[in-house]
Amino acid sequence: MRHHRTVLTALLATVLLAGCGTQGECTPGGAPPAAPPKSRYAFGLPQGDRSPDQRIESAVYVELARSHCGDARAMMRRKDADGDVPGWGSFDDPRAVLLFQAAVELCDGETTRARTVWDVVSRGYGGWTGIGWDVETTTVLRWHVCEAYKSVGSALLQKSKDDLPCRRADEIAPAIVAWNTGDRPDPRLDGAPGVR
Incomplete structure (x- = not known):
């Protein structure tokens, strides 16, 4: 025993x-x-450069940074003083429209919708290289767009913002040039159903 x-x-x-x-x-x-524990990267925009920039991207960024999701969403839909151009139509890069729409969705806790909008860029606009850089000259980096890209990408891809640099593009993708010189159709409707 x-x-x-x-x-x-x-x-x-x-x-x-x-x-x-x-x-x-x-x-x-x-x-x-x-x-x-597995790293969990949540959506959040850093406080920072509050330049008096008249671009719609900067204004939407400020509302998102304050967690005013509804105000940011309304700005994306708002028409100009003449009632012609929706807020998203004032962007100079269709990828930025999709980026800020994904940010609005994340702000509202709609991760699945944000991911759907984010994925349209790879399918229709050649990816994220060059995001945040001036579309015409690719010489000026826009802080608000770059930080939004890092924050949205970090939350959706579960990566550190440091792993998502805003790389300058050697040339502008033809789809972006066509969007800028054409009628500017809403890029959010291209494979991103349910955008509100």
């Missing part, structure tokens, strides 16, 4: 130590170390 208890105790100790990997990782009889 004593032999069985000794064997059983040795077997139990072996099983417990095996769960720890090597003996140095936990004490005999202790539990294996817990896995480190």
